[in-house]
Amino acid sequence: MKTYTRPLDLKNGRVDMSHGSGGRAMAQLIDELFARHFTNPILAEQGDGACFALPVGAGKMVMATDSHVVSPLFFAGGDIGCLSVHGTINDVAMMGAKPLYLSAAFILEEGFPLADLLRIVQSMAQAAREAGVPIVTGDTKVVEAGKGDGVFITTTGIGVVAEGIDLKxxxxxxxxxxxxxxxxxxxxxxxxxxxxxxxxxxxxxxxxxxxxxxxxxxxxxxxxxxxxxxxxxxxxxxxxxxxxxxxxxxxxxxxxxxxxxxxxxxxxxxxxxxxxxxxxxxxxxxxxxxxxxxxxxxxxxxxxxxxxxxxxxxxxxxxxxxxxxxxxxxxxxxxxxxxxxxxxxxx
Amino acid sequence: MKTYTRPLDLKNGRVDMSHGSGGRAMAQLIDELFARHFTNPILAEQGDGACFALPVGAGKMVMATDSHVVSPLFFAGGDIGCLSVHGTINDVAMMGAKPLYLSAAFILEEGFPLADLLRIVQSMAQAAREAGVPIVTGDTKVVEAGKGDGVFITTTGIGVVAEGIDLKxxxxxxxxxxxxxxxxxxxxxxxxxxxxxxxxxxxxxxxxxxxxxxxxxxxxxxxxxxxxxxxxxxxxxxxxxxxxxxxxxxxxxxxxxxxxxxxxxxxxxxxxxxxxxxxxxxxxxxxxxxxxxxxxxxxxxxxxxxxxxxxxxxxxxxxxxxxxxxxxxxxxxxxxxxxxxxxxxxx
Missing domain, CATH: 3.90.650.10 (PurM-like C-terminal domain)
Known part of the structure; x- marks a missing residue:
């Protein structure tokens, strides 16, 4: 288990460039925010990606991706977090597939409040749990203030199509x-x-x-x-x-x-x-x-x-x-x- | 086949908000830029995602994702396009897997020159071809000038691990x-x-x-x-x-x-x-x-x-x-x- 001098300040802290550096600050953001809320055994392996068994008896596989740039980030009935989970699950489902797994890649703007990021991550985690489609791998990048807009989230989903189903x-x-x-x-x-x-x-x-x-x-x-x-x-x-x-x-x-x-x-x-x-x-x-x-x-x-x-x-x-x-x-x-x-x- | 009033101006044109609207302008950008250069039979189906047969005899599957925000976009020896293909292929390969397919999601900034986007797309297409890993699905979003930085590209890759290989x-x-x-x-x-x-x-x-x-x-x-x-x-x-x-x-x-x-x-x-x-x-x-x-x-x-x-x-x-x-x-x-x-x- 990694240890950090002090926990992330999820109340008043802000994203800074070090959270995208590949060093200790990024590892802490992943551990204390993403991994803690998206928790599942595949994600816990912490590889460069996710590894899982191939489903048995599936006919075909489906892959779909969507970047989410909605503004404002929080709106009546949802936020960019649950939207990014629902949007990609739906794209996979529209192919007639049962969605299995999601990836989530974050582009954060320097200065973005960690409290807002926490709300978004919690919303994603809940949406993924409710839909039964875990987030199994991800990525975090940080851009300078003025080069992004709070947070952009790209999710990719994979799923399997049952034998005999063919929607097009x-x-x-x-x-x-x-x-x-x-x-x-x-x-x-x-x-x-x-x-x-x-x-x-x-x-x-x-x-x-x-x-x-x-x-x-x-x-x-x-x-x-x-x-x-x-x-x-x-x-x-x-x-x-x-x-x-x-x-x-x-x-x-x-x-x-x-x-x-x-x-x-x-x-x-x-x-x-x-x-x-x-x-x-x-x-x-x-x-x-x-x-x-x-x-x-x-x-x-x-x-x-x-x-x-x-x-x-x-x-x-x-x-x-x-x-x-x-x-x-x-x-x-x-x-x-x-x-x-x-x-x-x-x- | 869809028809458009006039072809995209890939020499002097620029990305505008309509290219992310879900309407005709976006369809044209996809047809004349992304689909033309990433050409492969799976992408040509133009679904909400890609659909392909499951590989036979594979033990496990791997999924990896990376957002690319490199600055500058063009640099000695490469650009954000080939980098975004290589980066995710490498993450899949590091899990001991043979990479099979990629998705590519673009967040474009309003005003970004289409000529630069063309260079980036051509570079991605070449990198994907050389590595033998086709880009089979994608997404395009556009943000207002000042809310992004030219182009961000998130790629996700999937691959299969041969029986008996287990890297961790x-x-x-x-x-x-x-x-x-x-x-x-x-x-x-x-x-x-x-x-x-x-x-x-x-x-x-x-x-x-x-x-x-x-x-x-x-x-x-x-x-x-x-x-x-x-x-x-x-x-x-x-x-x-x-x-x-x-x-x-x-x-x-x-x-x-x-x-x-x-x-x-x-x-x-x-x-x-x-x-x-x-x-x-x-x-x-x-x-x-x-x-x-x-x-x-x-x-x-x-x-x-x-x-x-x-x-x-x-x-x-x-x-x-x-x-x-x-x-x-x-x-x-x-x-x-x-x-x-x-x-x-x-x-």
């Missing part, structure tokens, strides 16, 4: 139903409401959540789901357009079927945003054959994270692969990708 | 020999010589290199290597101290046996640095039983990246787990960890 956009067929797992736009509106240069406030909380349990439930009910994707940056519109491009088919969604909280709709109107483009961090979009849609919907609604699930549209023949929406007034409008940036640093 | 510090025994694979301190001195606030220049190049081939050669010759580690941040001194702590034994190294280029030694003297603490990015430290040491040394020297390999010391009984060096004058001195920071943002 090219599975999508004309006639498929499009489902969403719940209310759209909560995360983006929660963040925007807390940006310091905006004065309005809402009671909306980020929906940040790990979706691996919901996905497992859905695959149990309908193993032949065609494709899944979480509508994060770019919102539902980005997912529909990506899948339209990748499958070569058109998408038609029905505005009145799309679940959006009235407060979120109101906040979007105030801010000049469209809920279709606003980020979610605990929702998914699913494509399945029409005959499976009601079974899948029932399975989703039986799960706490899918209570407000809905069938919102269908895949149509369209060689232009356009995304269209039937509005509440009965007309149709195009749902294009955003060209510029709607909500910077939302995740 | 707790294997280290009293009597073990300590080997290094070549000249120490090149990377740190190359970086320091190019920091704009320093005026001296040297012909020293960074040693940045992927060590997976060297490790495979070494394990072929001596499957029972006890432990490996690459002496990056904190240099040789950090590795020796970590391994001393982890094994509970003392380490004794011999100054005259430690390979350091005369120009590196001279530059260190000028800068007030000690080569034992300076970072390397293409070197490793190996521990093996005394009776295997000559065989291992011969195997290392037969590999281009191990030409200057040397036996530099041995593990001794010491319940304090101290690291000591026998100096060229015959005395002994303690080799402690650095307490503060010697070389910030060296990797």
């Amino acid at each position: 956009p090219s599975n999508i067929k004309v006639g498929d139903k499009i489902l969403v797992s719940g209310m759209l736009g909560d995360h983006g509106v929660a963040i925007m409401s807390q940006r310091e240069n905006l004065t309005f406030e809402t009671t909306i909380q980020s929906d940040t959540a790990a979706l691996n349990g919901l996905v497992a439930t859905m695959l149990d009910a309908v193993p032949n789901i065609h494709a899944l994707r979480d509508p994060t940056r770019g919102g539902l519109a980005a997912v529909l357009n990506e899948f339209a491009q990748a499958s070569g088919h058109g998408m038609l969604i029905h505005e009145k079927a799309i679940p959006v909280r009235s407060q979120v709709a109101a906040a979007c109107e105030l801010l000049g945003l469209d809920p279709l483009y606003v980020a979610n961090e605990g929702k998914l979009v699913a494509y399945c054959a029409a005959e499976d849609a009601e079974t899948l919907l029932a399975a989703m609604r039986a799960h706490p994270l899918g209570r407000d699930a809905a069938i919102i549209g269908e895949v149509i023949a369209d060689t232009n692969a356009f995304v269209q929406m039937e509005t509440v007034f009965g007309g149709r409008r195009m749902v294009d990708w955003i060209n510029g940036e709607q909500l910077p640093r939302i995740c | 510090p707790s294997n280290i025994k009293v009597g073990d020999k300590i080997l290094v694979s070549g000249m120490l301190g090149d990377h740190g001195v190359a970086i320091m010589s190019q920091r704009e606030n320093l005026t001296f220049e040297t012909t020293i190049q960074s040693d940045t290199a992927a060590l997976n081939g060297l490790v495979a050669t070494m394990l072929d010759a001596v499957p029972n290597i006890h432990a490996l580690r690459d002496p990056t941040r904190g240099g040789l001194a950090a590795v020796l101290n970590e391994f001393a702590q982890a094994s509970g034994h003392g380490m004794l190294i011999h100054e005259k046996a430690i390979p350091v280029r005369s120009q590196v030694a001279a530059a260190c003297e000028l800068l007030g640095l000690d080569p034992l603490y300076v970072a390397n990015e293409g070197k490793l430290v190996a521990y093996c039983a005394a009776e295997d040491a000559e065989t291992l040394l011969a195997a290392m020297r037969a590999h281009p990246l191990g030409r200057d390999a040397a036996i530099i010391g041995e593990v001794i009984a010491d319940t304090n787990a101290f690291v000591q060096m026998e100096t060229v004058f015959g005395g002994r001195r303690m080799v402690d960890w650095i307490n503060g920071e010697q070389l910030p943002r060296i990797c």
